[in-house]
Amino acid sequence: MDKKILGVDWGTSNRRAYLVDQHGACLAEHEDGLGMLAVGGRERFSGALAGLLETMDVGREVPVIMSGMVGSASGWQEVPYLDSSVPLRELPAHLAPVADADWAGRCHIVPGYCHRDGGAVDVMRGEETQLLGAVALGHRDGWLVLPGTHSKWVLLRDGLIQSMSTYMTGELFAMLSAGGTLSSMMGGDASDVEGYAIGLAQARRNEPLSNTLFRVRAGVVSRSAPAAQAPAVVSGLLIG
Amino acid sequence: MDKKILGVDWGTSNRRAYLVDQHGACLAEHEDGLGMLAVGGRERFSGALAGLLETMDVGREVPVIMSGMVGSASGWQEVPYLDSSVPLRELPAHLAPVADADWAGRCHIVPGYCHRDGGAVDVMRGEETQLLGAVALGHRDGWLVLPGTHSKWVLLRDGLIQSMSTYMTGELFAMLSAGGTLSSMMGGDASDVEGYAIGLAQARRNEPLSNTLFRVRAGVVSRSAPAAQAPAVVSGLLIG
Numbered sequence: 428m429d430k431k432i433l434g435v436d437w438g439t440s441n442r443r444a445y446l447v448d449q450h451g452a453c454l455a456e457h458e459d460g461l462g463m464l465a466v467g468g469r470e471r472f473s474g475a476l477a478g479l480l481e482t483m484d485v486g487r488e489v490p491v492i493m494s495g496m497v498g499s500a501s502g503w504q505e506v507p508y509l510d511s512s513v514p515l516r517e518l519p520a521h522l523a524p525v526a527d528a529d530w531a532g533r534c535h536i537v538p539g540y541c542h543r544d545g546g547a548v549d550v551m552r553g554e555e556t557q558l559l560g561a562v563a564l565g566h567r568d569g570w571l572v573l574p575g576t577h578s579k580w581v582l583l584r585d586g587l588i589q590s591m592s593t594y595m596t597g598e599l600f601a602m603l604s605a606g607g608t609l610s611s612m613m614g615g616d617a618s619d620v621e622g623y624a625i626g627l628a629q630a631r632r633n634e635p636l637s638n639t640l641f642r643v644r645a646g647v648v649s650r651s652a653p654a655a656q657a658p659a660v661v662s663g664l665l666i667g
Numbered sequence: 668m669d670k671k672i673l674g675v676d677w678g679t680s681n682r683r684a685y686l687v688d689q690h691g692a693c694l695a696e697h698e699d700g701l702g703m704l705a706v707g708g709r710e711r712f713s714g715a716l717a718g719l720l721e722t723m724d725v726g727r728e729v730p731v732i733m734s735g736m737v738g739s740a741s742g743w744q745e746v747p748y749l750d751s752s753v754p755l756r757e758l759p760a761h762l763a764p765v766a767d768a769d770w771a772g773r774c775h776i777v778p779g780y781c782h783r784d785g786g787a788v789d790v791m792r793g794e795e796t797q798l799l800g801a802v803a804l805g806h807r808d809g810w811l812v813l814p815g816t817h818s819k820w821v822l823l824r825d826g827l828i829q830s831m832s833t834y835m836t837g838e839l840f841a842m843l844s845a846g847g848t849l850s851s852m853m854g855g856d857a858s859d860v861e862g863y864a865i866g867l868a869q870a871r872r873n874e875p876l877s878n879t880l881f882r883v884r885a886g887v888v889s890r891s892a893p894a895a896q897a898p899a900v901v902s903g904l905l906i907g
Contacts, residue, residue, distance in 0.1 A: 500888065508889055541889045548892075550885040577848070577881060593885065594877040595848065602842045608817070608835065636876040637834040637905060641817060645790040645833065648740065649748055649781045652788075665877060 432490045435479070437497035438553055439463050444479055446489070457483050463496040472503035473527050476534070487533070492522065494537035495553035503527075508541035508550055511588040515559045542591040549591045554579055562586045576601075578666075596665045603661060609640065612647050615655040622656030626663020639664050672730045675719070676793055677737035679703050684719055686729070697723050703736040712743035713767050716774070727773070732762065734777040735793035743767075748781035748790055751828040755799045782831040789831045794819055802826045816841075818906075836905045843901060849880065852887050855895040862896030866903020879904050 430449040435442060440462040446455040457479065466475045480487060498506035506523040513521065522535035539552035554573050558581060561571055567586045573579040576597035582590035604613040617623075629639050643660050646652030652660070670689040675682060680702040686695040697719065706715045720727065738746035746763040753761065762775035779792035794813050798821060801811055807826045813819040816837035822830035844853040857863075869879050883900050886892030892900075 541885075543891075547882055548885045548889050549882060550889050592878055593881040594875060595881050596877050598847050599877055602847060607838050607842060630875075633873055635834060635870075637836050637839055638832055641833040641835045642787055642789060645781075645788045649788050649790050651783075 435493040436495050437493050438495040463502050473529050491534040494556040498536040506536045506538045509538045511540050511542040514586050515562050518559050549593050612654045612657040615658045617658040617662045619656050619659035622659030623663040626660040627667035630664050630667025675733040676735050677733050678735040703742050731774040734796040738776040746776045746778045749778045751780050751782040754826050755802050758799050789833050852894045852897040855898045857898040857902045859896050859899035862899030863903040866900040867907035870904050870907025
């Protein structure tokens with residue numbers, strides 16, 4: 428009989444599930460908006476997972492491995508972060524069994540990582556599983572960039588996390604677009620190349636973001652810069 | 668007969684009016700939430716000003732001088748920015764008469780300032796009137812800090828604006844408190860001295876704000892830092 432597992436990337440806003448056979452081939456996948464926030468409470472994850480299996484027509488005998496915010500304090504069950512001195516290859520030995528009696532023995536949560544560098548602390552939940560995938564594909568060394576709402580830059584050395592920095596790039600862009608002083612000029616094309624380059628160049632000067640963001644507005648209202656370029660400049664300021 | 672003027676600081680969210688006699692004494696003042704956004708449209712400023720005079724029992728013969736966003740493109744009438752090479756003392760010569768026939772000759776708007784420093788542009792509307800007040804009180808030289816939603820640092824030299832930088836400090840703090848990743852930990856005391864000092868020290872290292880803000884969250888969820896201190900740390904990061 429073929430062995431299968433169901434991998435679930437259960438994040439804050441979305442969940443993505445992949446049914447994988449013993450050779451690593453993906454047999455089926457499913458994505459929906461039933462992320463941690465939409466599930467809405469610890470006691471509702473069991474039903475949400477049962478619904479996912481039903482939707483994907485996956486039997487209850489298939490082991491389930493979940494990563495992401497499902498293992499946070501606001502998720503199904505809080506799983507402590509691993510220290511970054513633990514190699515990614517050892518993640519399988521640190522899976523946390525789900526305590527819920529309905530799922531005992533069949534369902535595990537991948538722990539996130541915590542990295543301490545002097546006084547600075549950074550954390551991830553979910554990205555460690557992507558990093559293990561990179562390691563499995565042979566990328567054991569070098570920088571990996573995981574863009575998104577919270578972009579992460581991770582330096583791997585021999586399959587160990589050496590450095591980890593998270594940037595709230597996507598979240599800040601969304602906030603500035605949704606309301607406040609800049610939002611009225613955020614309707615343009617954020618991928619405008621010239622505006623993006625201007626933002627990157629300004630970011631390189633290392634001035635405070637609270638000032639450079641206002642200067643985007645000052646440029647537009649003083650007619651020194653085109654409003655249509657503003658979102659691309661902001662994008663460059665945040666990413667740069 | 669005593670001469671009087673009514674000065675109105677008409678901003679984005681609020682308006683403040685001061686009835687002043689010829690000796691500079693304040694005879695009456697009024698503040699309400701009928702800022703530019705609440706007035707809601709160019710053609711409604713005339714009525715909004717008439718209402719203010721009625722509320723304050725000020726006769727229509729009293730000259731009105733208005734500063735702030737009332738002179739912006741979204742205000743009553745757009746008044747071009749003065750270049751910062753124009754001394755603050757010359758502001759009275761640059762008042763823009765309100766074109767509205769109901770107010771002709773009796774009502775003026777103070778222009779804002781635009782300061783260009785190489786490629787960087789910054790602007791103000793309303794603060795120039797406060798700066799003129801400072802100059803009138805003898806403060807013709809040195810740094811003036813005008814804290815708020817958009818904090819401004821202004822360097823005066825002999826009553827001229829030499830340098831001007833605006834920081835969206837208050838706006839970013841409000842955004843981060845209202846929603847998103849940090850908001851759940853922003854309920855504490857933003858004036859906690861220790862947390863504020865931590866934020867200031869981090870800000871001094873000149874690291875990207877999108878990263879240092881996330882690290883506030885990482886510190887809390889990894890139990891390395893108390894959640895109650897988070898708002899004060901964020902405050903220090905933004906102000907520092």
